[in-house]
Amino acid sequence: xxxxxxxxxxxxxxxLKASNAEEIETLRLKYLSKKGEINALMxxxxxxxAEEKKAIGMKINELKQTAIEKxxxxxxxIGTSDDSVADIDLTRSAYPIPLGTRHPLTIVENEIIDIxxxxxxxxxxxxxxxxxxxxxxRMNFAADHPARDMQDxxxxxxxxxxxxxxxxxxxHTSSVQTRVMETQEPPIRVICPGRVYxxxxxxxxxxxxxxxxxxxxxxxxVSFTDLKQVLLSFAREMFGVDTKIRLRPSYxxxxxxxxxxxxxxxxxxxxxxxxxxxxxxxxxxxxxxxxPNVLEQCGIDSSIYSGYAFGLGVERITNLKYQVxxxxxxxxxxxxxxxxxxxxx
Ligand SMILES: [Zn+2]
Numbered sequence: 258x259x260x261x262x263x264x265x266x267x268x269x270x271x272x273l274k275a276s277n278a279e280e281i282e283t284l285r286l287k288y289l290s291k292k293g294e295i296n297a298l299m300x301x302x303x304x305x306x307a308e309e310k311k312a313i314g315m316k317i318n319e320l321k322q323t324a325i326e327k328x329x330x331x332x333x334x335i336g337t338s339d340d341s342v343a344d345i346d347l348t349r350s351a352y353p354i355p356l357g358t359r360h361p362l363t364i365v366e367n368e369i370i371d372i373x374x375x376x377x378x379x380x381x382x383x384x385x386x387x388x389x390x391x392x393x394x395r396m397n398f399a400a401d402h403p404a405r406d407m408q409d410x411x412x413x414x415x416x417x418x419x420x421x422x423x424x425x426x427x428x429h430t431s432s433v434q435t436r437v438m439e440t441q442e443p444p445i446r447v448i449c450p451g452r453v454y455x456x457x458x459x460x461x462x463x464x465x466x467x468x469x470x471x472x473x474x475x476x477x478x479v480s481f482t483d484l485k486q487v488l489l490s491f492a493r494e495m496f497g498v499d500t501k502i503r504l505r506p507s508y509x510x511x512x513x514x515x516x517x518x519x520x521x522x523x524x525x526x527x528x529x530x531x532x533x534x535x536x537x538x539x540x541x542x543x544x545x546x547x548x549p550n551v552l553e554q555c556g557i558d559s560s561i562y563s564g565y566a567f568g569l570g571v572e573r574i575t576n577l578k579y580q581v582x583x584x585x586x587x588x589x590x591x592x593x594x595x596x597x598x599x600x601x602x
Contacts, residue, residue: 259301263316270324275331288324358599365575369470372494373448381447383433389423391432395554396511426454434473438555443562444476461583468571475564484565496523512545542569
């Protein structure tokens with residue numbers, strides 16, 4: 258009886274298999290612990306006839322020894338096969354990892370930054386959550402200007418005693434210009450790229466957030482001619498050497514005089530087509546000479562210094578460059594759309 262049991266256990270032990278440390282521990286408990294199968298043989302062993310005790314005792318010892326060795330061997334195997342080196346098949350072909358692409362807005366923003374950097378503009382950055390002082394007050398916005406209305410701007414926190422302390426999502430990157438003028442001495446020549454927020458219904462032509470690049474140059478004797486030449490150089494770099502520009506009078510609170518700039522339609526070359534509504538021109542940016550009030554608000558002596566500023570929408574330029582008809586495509590993360598720009602940069 259007991260011999261049969263020993264034989265059977267020996268067979269079991271010899272064919273033990275385990276694939277991790279946990280399984281090995283379960284096997285150890287099953288066979289080698291105090292309450293394990295091998296110790297359980299001892300109760301039968303007591304009833305064995307005296308003359309057989311020696312032989313059977315040796316068999317039990319042999320079984321125990323085999324179990325110990327087997328479990329140790331399993332442990333060693335796990336030790337090596339657990340090593341990640343064993344899992345790497347160096348002969349396998351490379352796994353096809355799909356490469357991402359740059360976002361079209363990033364491509365165009367980088368291009369704009371690159372063009373102005375080559376003209377000596379340096380990058381400036383600022384917070385997207387701003388106070389009214391930096392977004393509106395120092396930019397010469399009147400107290401009752403509609404941009405300060407909740408219908409146009411996202412408010413984070415209002416201050417009933419002092420509107421200039423209202424916390425808002427910046428509605429233009431001009432707030433970065435304010436911060437630069439407050440902290441730097443002229444000459445100042447910066448471009449401020451970044452995301453801005455407006456309380457707009459989301460449609461093909463408008464979104465509640467978009468991207469701007471604004472430029473600011475302040476020095477002695479800066480004139481409108483400087484502005485026009487810099488913008489002409491930009492337009493030619495961005496849209497081709499034959500590009501013409503025209504400036505139309507406009508109004509912004511922070512510049513005087515102000516202008517909107519059009520470029521000759523790069524689809525029809527100025528002859529007129531559906532894209533430019535048969536005018537031959539497409540609008541690309543707003544600009545002007547920095548209002549002396551803005552300079553004074555930011556602690557710069559307007560009797561010594563003058564400057565110009567311009568601002569363009571990255572989505573607008575991207576639309577012109579790639580003829581994207583729906584603004585929403587830029588933020589929907591549809592990879593079919595994004596993959597179109599694989600070769601763009
Ligand atoms: Zn055209």
